[in-house]
Amino acid sequence: DAKTTQPPSMDCAEGRAANLPCNHSTISGNEYVYWYRQIHSQGPQYIIHGLKNNETNEMASLIITEDRKSSTLILPHATLRDTAVYYCIVRDQAGTALIFGKGTTLSVSS
Amino acid sequence: DTGVSQNPRHKITKRGQNVTFRCDPISEHNRLYWYRQTLGQGPEFLTYFQNEAQLEKSRLLSDRFSAERPKGSFSTLEIQRTEQGDSAMYLCASSLANSGVSPLHFGNGTRLTVT
Numbered sequence: 001d002a003k004t005t006q007p008p009s010m011d012c013a014e015g016r017a018a019n020l021p022c023n024h025s026t027i028s029g030n031e032y033v034y035w036y037r038q039i040h041s042q043g044p045q046y047i048i049h050g051l052k053n054n055e056t057n058e059m060a061s062l063i064i065t066e067d068r069k070s071s072t073l074i075l076p077h078a079t080l081r082d083t084a085v086y087y088c089i090v091r092d093q094a095g096t097a098l099i100f101g102k103g104t105t106l107s108v109s110s
Numbered sequence: 111d112t113g114v115s116q117n118p119r120h121k122i123t124k125r126g127q128n129v130t131f132r133c134d135p136i137s138e139h140n141r142l143y144w145y146r147q148t149l150g151q152g153p154e155f156l157t158y159f160q161n162e163a164q165l166e167k168s169r170l171l172s173d174r175f176s177a178e179r180p181k182g183s184f185s186t187l188e189i190q191r192t193e194q195g196d197s198a199m200y201l202c203a204s205s206l207a208n209s210g211v212s213p214l215h216f217g218n219g220t221r222l223t224v225t
Binding site for chain 1: 155
């Protein structure tokens with residue numbers, strides 16, 4: 001079973017920041033937080049992952065709380081092409097399969 | 111890096127027929143994963159390989175399903191005696207096994223419709 005809880009849907013205006021929350025209250029010390037997104041009819045796309053520290057790449061920023069029980073994915077300037085299902089996943093360092101939940105459907109509108 | 115390639119993109123078959131899907135991972139990736147996704151659900155893990163060894167199988171992988179990765183490169187997933195409940199998107203992903211944190215990279219899947 002997925003170890004994360006995400007809201008089923010969120011809306012965001014184009015050009016604004018999209019902040020997608022994720023709760024992972026049972027995360028253990030060796031588990032990483034991964035974010036993927038899936039646009040209709042495509043495979044999931046890797047966005048970012050982190051352990052303790054905040055992370056940033058060309059796609060997004062990942063903010064992990066100090067107690068690591070929750071995180072937020074930030075898309076700084078959402079565009080219509082960011083409309084997708086976003087999945088938050090925890091995975092341990094042994095790193096076998098990713099276990100997906102239902103994710104958050106983000107709708108970006110103009 | 112040409113990404114993970116899956117063929118065919120779409121497959122329509124009649125109930126009771128056998129089908130086979132192919133996945134070509136990113137060339138230097140030694141781990142390969144199969145997932146299944148039905149409408150409105152997240153991807154469900156089926157099985158994974160490290161090189162040619164199949165290391166883990168989900169309980170979702172019934173005995174009608176078999177996956178192989180004979181030379182540690184491409185993989186095939188065969189479904190025998192297909193049922194309507196097998197209709198789904200079948201996704202393949204690959205990653206490096208140098209450390210457990212290497213992200214999985216997915217292909218765009220094979221959509222199976224069983225009539």
